[in-house]
Amino acid sequence: MTQASWAYTDTVKEHFMNPRNILMDEDSYKEHGKGVTGNVKCGDEMIVVIKVDKEKGTIADCKWKTFGCASAIASTSVLSEMVKGMKLDDAYNLSAKDINRELGGLPDHKVHCSVLGDKALRMAINDYYVRNEMEEKVKKEEERVVCKCMNITDQEIEHAVLEGARTFYELQEMTKVGTGCGECEQEVTQLLETYKTKHFCEV
């Protein structure tokens, strides 16, 4: 009998087994920016901290911690490697999709677990701007356009979820998101899950 296939790719498995850049020395780490997201009650929480090379405007170091499942662990581990040396702007614009690609794909139902890392990273970058009197650079989460064709932002999606959308189809009905080229479907679906979890995780 063949070994039953692991639901995750080898990369996910490898990062899960040997997670990189875990924040072990939290008190002495002296981060330049910090992001915390998720909620233990909903079964996941994420902390991402960064150090910034101020001359170059790049991320010099990135560490993290989580109360989360295998996908959260693996995706944040990958993310922490990807962003080192990356320009702050580029790091900010990384999407769950980019991380997912790096991981070689997650099972669909686990994708929602993987969006925590990049969200916490964006918060950490914003936090760095605030700490260094660069408030003007702080990007609001809701400013991110997710659907290029229809010009729909994540804030609008969040709003639709709050208004009762529970499926991609319902989101399309309410916002027209994803009715152009359709390329955004995966990311929108991820956002949908994130917002459902954020707002409707039953506790």
Added chain:
Amino acid sequence: MSPKGIYMDNNATTPIHPEVKRVMIETMDLFGNPSSLHVFGRQARQLVEEAREKVASFIGASPEEIMFAGSGSEANNTVLSAVTCQRKQCAYHQQGVNEIITSTIEHPCVLEASKCLQERGVNVLYLDVDQYGKVSLEQLRDLLTERTGLVSVMMANNEIGTIQDIKGIAEIVHERGAVFHTDAVQAVGRIPVNVRELDVDFLTLSGHKMYGPKGIGALYVKKGAPFCPLIRGGHQERGRRAGTENTLGIIGLGKAIEMRSQEIKSDEKRLLELKAALKKGIEENIPDVLFVGHPTDCLPNTLNVSFEGAEGEAIILYLDLEGIAVSTGSACATGSLDPSHVILATGLPAECAHGSIRISLGRENTMEEITYMIDTLPRVIGKIRDMSTVYRRRLQ
């Protein structure tokens, strides 16, 4: 044949007993339809009825009171769905039943069937459980009225192993003139169960939780209990469940039960020893753990434990990589983030529900395996806690 590893997830399902396997392979060629009058049919009929007798005698019923079903889930659904029967001749209909009582910690097949009844206009009331997962007999007394037609409370819980006072519950239910069903899928074959002693009207059991085949269950229907078939269209099972019998499954279930009757006593003792060793090992080697479930009224094979600051699915997968199979109540692994409804019902915080694992032992587990588990688990929990946002907080 079987994947290598240590299997400690016997509440999910159990490995087939070698004797059951032998008998099933031996009877594989028996293809006759038990309803046929010719010799092929008669042979099949005989073995089906022998199995029925074994099942009946194991739980103290008579053979006519045993109905085979396609699964434990089907047996449970059969009992619950009958409540809304609109046929004039149906006892429920005659009584004008519009209320049932169940508990908050039932298996999804009972909870979802209850929800469906609610949508069909039945009032569904839920018994709460205490911190150990026990329902309260006082609350049951309070909830029961003359409108109550059916009460369904599981005998032993699949996630935390807590065993209910079924006899006490049945007595109260009957005082009020209602009918009592218990889902004993996790109990039969693990602890002694006698339907006469307990005085239940319906009882569900399932083959694959007692080293028998999957896809076969049985429902005990007390003589005279109000019954309405879920599946119609044939005279099989005394008209209670249409469909040509799953002969091989029934024979396997019969053999599994026969083996249980021989092994249940010694198994129970051995499992209790293994579980005690495991519990002690965990307590001594891992700080900040919480055992969920009743300390004594608990299935001998089940240990549910919550590790503060460690997320359940991560624990399961790390253990899987170490060759140990256990499971979690938090359903993240199955696509939802909802924490275990059972652990939440005990009043423990959601973090506990997200961080708990269920270790359920079986007849094949050995003390060596327990030792391996005790060696492995602290490492896994330590690793997860090192990267945990929650555990960090606690240490500060």
